[in-house]
């Protein structure tokens with residue numbers, strides 16, 4: 001059986017990362033993730049990410065760079081993560097989420113991230129810290 005890819009976006013804006021709280025399924029509801037979803041057959045990952053972020057958050061976004069690594073989710077599914085820039089729109093929890101939060105590097109671990117998201121979140125937080133003018 002081939003793996004199904006879940007693409008997720010580390011949406012970064014003004015030095016902060018967007019976290020989204022899942023509203024379903026029951027076993028994941030209340031946990032925080034990088035918004036995204038499953039690739040449709042024949043779809044390129046970047047296209048899937050643009051589509052998912054439009055559907056879930058109502059924004060136009062552009063994938064910038066893949067975070068190295070892929071992480072196994074439930075059997076048969078792997079997570080790939082891209083950094084993402086917002087082109088237009090303010091993210092809203094339209095689908096799959098019931099709350100959104102912008103987290104600066106020092107707030108990044110104030111939410112309960114899904115386990116599989118943690119390595120990618122750590123890498124993005126490291127990059128946000130490096131990009132910040134000061135770490136005070």
Ligand SMILES: Nc1nc2c([nH]c(=O)n2[C@H]2C[C@H](O)[C@@H](COP(=O)(O)OP(=O)(O)OP(=O)(O)O)O2)c(=O)[nH]1
Pocket residue numbers: 006007008028033034035036037038039052073077079096114116117
């Ligand atoms: N979107 C997303 N899903 C994640 C992350 N981490 C993680 O374990 N998952 C899991 C949760 C889900 O079981 C699966 C993705 O499913 P999804 O429900 O977001 O996908 P989708 O929007 O395409 O929805 P559908 O096909 O089920 O309707 O991957 C993450 O950071 N983002």
